[in-house]
Structures are given as structure tokens and as C-alpha cells.
Amino acid sequence: MVEEDEENPYGDRWDYGYPFGASSEELMDENACPNCQGGNIKLILDGKGLDGEYLSVVMCSDCGFMFDPETKREIDSDELLGIKNEIEMRKLEEEQIMQEMRLAKNQDIETLKKEIEKNSRNKWARYFLSKEMIKKGLNPLKEAQAQLMKVIEIDDKLYAPYFQLGKLFYEMGCLTDAEKKFREALKRNPDSAIINEYLSRCLMRANPSEMQEIQNMQAEDVFRKLEIYLRSFIERKLREKYGNKWEGHVPRDHIAKWEDKKKRDKEINDEELPIFAYADFPHLREIIIKRDNWREVFEPYFKDKEVVDSKLKELESIRLIIAHHKRQLQEDEKMRIKLYYCDFQKRMKEYKQNQNPEELIEGEK
Numbered sequence: 001m002v003e004e005d006e007e008n009p010y011g012d013r014w015d016y017g018y019p020f021g022a023s024s025e026e027l028m029d030e031n032a033c034p035n036c037q038g039g040n041i042k043l044i045l046d047g048k049g050l051d052g053e054y055l056s057v058v059m060c061s062d063c064g065f066m067f068d069p070e071t072k073r074e075i076d077s078d079e080l081l082g083i084k085n086e087i088e089m090r091k092l093e094e095e096q097i098m099q100e101m102r103l104a105k106n107q108d109i110e111t112l113k114k115e116i117e118k119n120s121r122n123k124w125a126r127y128f129l130s131k132e133m134i135k136k137g138l139n140p141l142k143e144a145q146a147q148l149m150k151v152i153e154i155d156d157k158l159y160a161p162y163f164q165l166g167k168l169f170y171e172m173g174c175l176t177d178a179e180k181k182f183r184e185a186l187k188r189n190p191d192s193a194i195i196n197e198y199l200s201r202c203l204m205r206a207n208p209s210e211m212q213e214i215q216n217m218q219a220e221d222v223f224r225k226l227e228i229y230l231r232s233f234i235e236r237k238l239r240e241k242y243g244n245k246w247e248g249h250v251p252r253d254h255i256a257k258w259e260d261k262k263k264r265d266k267e268i269n270d271e272e273l274p275i276f277a278y279a280d281f282p283h284l285r286e287i288i289i290k291r292d293n294w295r296e297v298f299e300p301y302f303k304d305k306e307v308v309d310s311k312l313k314e315l316e317s318i319r320l321i322i323a324h325h326k327r328q329l330q331e332d333e334k335m336r337i338k339l340y341y342c343d344f345q346k347r348m349k350e351y352k353q354n355q356n357p358e359e360l361i362e363g364e365k
């Protein structure tokens, strides 16, 4: 078991999203200036520091006060420069690792085997060797599995080998083993859409009569299901209403962010999900309450805009606790997840009647 989940340097190397799942707008909502109490706060710097921790600095447009939005501590210009440098260094380091990865990526099986002979700790060569084997269906798959285990032995901080192992087990129908591996992958990359998606597929296949099982399920898993359902519901409704122009009804910087993550999955996992699967959880709320969408699409389902807004905000803060293992969920939080799950299910029901969960996840081809 990994104890310090938040200190995984590899955790979301591949994910340029906000590591705490919070969007910058959200950070600013909660913040008044500690100096003048003004609410005109702008994000001026953010990114990951050398240990993978998320760093950000905001500034008050009214009085020019700069501070850390989490602790409200003042940051002077020297420190700002230091943080900027650290973020730059981290980016370079990430780029270097991506370089190493790309070097191993497009090699054939023979070349990769030679690389491993030369350096048995070449984790990327082992990783891509296993992927080539899986792709070619080379028997026994046991060897691919052994390579992935070896990668984990060399570097236990990478999520990718856990994810691949999970997929292997999933394809073979070993759902319990697959689930374990996906959970390990998720610990190392908590915001990954593709891992969450696979884990949910496992859970849904394992529990077809989900409504009865909800009470016995882990609240965290109920949350995961809710997120997947909500996301596919929103996508479906947008497409029904706007057809191919649906993207015009989602904030443009959201879509750019989703595309970035999609590209990254393609590069690392050779697999990508439909674009909407990459929507961050807070984006879903923003899309629902966006004026045109609310009026044209979502009002008939959710009825009261303020209620759905505040429920989703609550879920957003619970989600941060789950994804980053900040602490154990409290009983009332667990209960709320299950209640809200049932509530949202009821509201989306009309839509869900003609869908089964597998189809929901497959999405548009």
C-alpha cells in the first residue's frame, strides 16, 4: 500500500489538468482578498512544483496583494520568481521523461528486447514491449504480464503499468483482479478519465442490479458511477439538442483542456475515449447551469437551478477528498453521495430507460 498518495511524483505527470480537480474559476470563487477584502481575485501563476505538488498564486486586482489561495499567505515578488522557476524546472523534467518514453515507443519487439538486454532497468522498453506483445496477441500473455510487473518493480510510481495490467485482466473477464489494478492506477493518477472509466466498467459489469446494491456499495464507488452517468447524460442531451454544434455550448477553454488529455491518452495508452469523457467534474455543473443550456436542455430534468447547482458543488468538494485521499469520508458525506445518486438517477431516468450502462460508456464512435 502506498501511504503518501499525494506525493506521487508520477501521479499526474501525464495529466495537465488541475491536480486537485478544481478549476481556476472555482479557486477564485472562494477567495476574498485577505488584505482589502475585495473579491476581484485573479490567478496569476499555477503549475506543479518539483515534488508534483500543485502551486498557485493569485493577485487582488484592487490592491495588488499577492497570496497563496489555499493558505492566504502573502507572497512577495522574490518568492513569486522562485515559484515560477520551480514550475519551469518541473516542466523541463516532465518533458525529459516524455522524451525517454517517446524513444521507446515506436520500436519493434526485437529492438526493445535488445534495449532490455543492454539495460535491464529500462522501464519504458519493458513497458512498450509488453504493449507490443498484447497488441500482437503473442502467447503467452503471461510474458506481457511479467514485463509489466517488472516495470512496477523498477518504478512503482507509474500508473501506466497498473492500468495495462488492469486492462489485461478486464479483457480476460477477471473483474476482481482488474478492479484491483485499476484502483492502484487511480491512486497514482487520480484525475484520469480513462482509468475512472475502466474502473466503472468493472463495477457495472460486476453489479448489474445496481440499484439494489447501492446501499451495500462503497460510497466512493457510488460516486464514480454517478459521475459517469451524469457525464453521459449531459453529453447525450447536448447532442440531441444541438447536434454536431454542441461544442459551441461548452466553454472553449474546457474543450481545449479535454483535447489535451485525450491526446495524452492516445500517446501513452494507445487508446482514447470520446472527447466528452475528459470533462472535469466541475465542468459538468458549469455546463448544466450555463444559461442557454439550462433553458434549452436541462431545466425539464432538474427543475430548480439553485438546487442542482448547490448539490453539484457539494459533490465537487467530496470528490476532492476522494480523489486525493485527503482523509476518510465522514458518515454524512457517504450518506449524501448515496442520496444524491438516487436523486440524480430519478431525474435522469426518463433518459436512462432506453440505455444500458455499457452503451452509456461506449459513447459515440
Ligand SMILES: [Zn+2]
Pocket (backbone or CB within 6 Å): 033, 034, 035, 036, 037, 038, 060, 061, 062, 063, 064, 065
Ligand atoms: Zn485587495
